[in-house]
Amino acid sequence: MPELPEVEVICQGLQPHIIGKRIRNIHCSDKRLRVPIDCEGMLSELCNQQIHSLTRRAKYLILKMKNGAGLIMHLGMTGNIGIFNQGTVRKKHDHICWLLDNDKEMRFNDTRRFGAAHLLPAKNAQILENAFFAATGPEPFARNCTAGYLHKLAAKRSQAVKNFIMDSHVIAGIGNIYANESLFRAAIHPARPASSLSEKEWRRLLTIIRKTLRHAIQCGGSTISDFVNASGDGGYFQMNFQIYGKNGEACAVCERTIQRTVLGGRASFFCPTCQRISD
DNA sequence: CAAGTTACCTGACGGC
DNA sequence: TGCCGTCAGGTAACTT
Numbered sequence: 001m002p003e004l005p006e007v008e009v010i011c012q013g014l015q016p017h018i019i020g021k022r023i024r025n026i027h028c029s030d031k032r033l034r035v036p037i038d039c040e041g042m043l044s045e046l047c048n049q050q051i052h053s054l055t056r057r058a059k060y061l062i063l064k065m066k067n068g069a070g071l072i073m074h075l076g077m078t079g080n081i082g083i084f085n086q087g088t089v090r091k092k093h094d095h096i097c098w099l100l101d102n103d104k105e106m107r108f109n110d111t112r113r114f115g116a117a118h119l120l121p122a123k124n125a126q127i128l129e130n131a132f133f134a135a136t137g138p139e140p141f142a143r144n145c146t147a148g149y150l151h152k153l154a155a156k157r158s159q160a161v162k163n164f165i166m167d168s169h170v171i172a173g174i175g176n177i178y179a180n181e182s183l184f185r186a187a188i189h190p191a192r193p194a195s196s197l198s199e200k201e202w203r204r205l206l207t208i209i210r211k212t213l214r215h216a217i218q219c220g221g222s223t224i225s226d227f228v229n230a231s232g233d234g235g236y237f238q239m240n241f242q243i244y245g246k247n248g249e250a251c252a253v254c255e256r257t258i259q260r261t262v263l264g265g266r267a268s269f270f271c272p273t274c275q276r277i278s279d
Numbered sequence: 280c281a282a283g284t285t286a287c288c289t290g291a292c293g294g295c
Numbered sequence: 296t297g298c299c300g301t302c303a304g305g306t307a308a309c310t311t
Contacts, residue, residue, distance in 0.1 A: 002304060002305090003304060003305090006304075031288095034287065034288090034305090034306075034307090059304095059305075059306095074305080074306080075304090075305090076287095076288090076304085076305055076306080077288090077303070077304055077305055077306095078288090078289080078290090078303085078304075079304095079305095093289085110288095111288080111289050111290070112287085112288045112289050112290085112303090112305095113287080113288050113289080114287065114288065114305060114306075115305090116306090156280095156281085157281075157282090158281080158282080159281075159282060159283090163282085166305095168305090168306080175304055175305070176303095176304065176305085177304065178304095222304080224303085224304065264282090264283080265283085265284080265285095266305095267302085267303085
């Protein structure tokens, strides 16, 4: 579900509900996420502490308490975090529930349990956070994320450009949907070797990635199956999909039939006319 | 060291 | 009706 835009929408949606609130109790399911949930650790580090901030880095959410402790959370494929009234029935895959001091409860729901929550104890939170993101590529909107950087890094990579831009060590936050959509909008074939793009093409692609992500955030993200923001509203960027999931349909630009292929094990869609394999 | 494969999970859907 | 295979927004530990 969640790529950068969806995580950003969840982050912005949660902030007004939780900043400054105190966590009164934490309840965890007995199931493990991608890593085990450290419920004991969360109780001792986060309980009775006030929430200082919630931010996003790549597809991760970072919760910080005023005592310095923190939590790095990932939503995996099916994760979501929402705000609910305490006492309302918890859903089947609610794995972590943080009870706040305003009768609200923040709940982490994740059907497939590919998500994760990493605790950052107060005494070395910043060191652990830095280590956690040490190998993560720049944010697409960051100043140090430039066409020159991508062009130079891609020079030694023979892999498909789509796989390259989905590599979180290269650039953060781009998943399968927005990789497909951005490459279509940039008229670049997803299977082209990353090293074959000129710096000019990287400039165009980066501009379009940014535009596409920004647009998706403004739309409240993409709702496939059941994505909703913190208030329970779905996004509507899926209305703007031009290529993702559209194999067999006519290209909106040239009417040629959209093709589906598999790259890096992920469904990849392209228009054979608009996205030429060689330039 | 780059790049491909596998594992981690549940649920929806289509074919039979 | 149900059983089976396939597929799904992600990531990291493996292997090659």
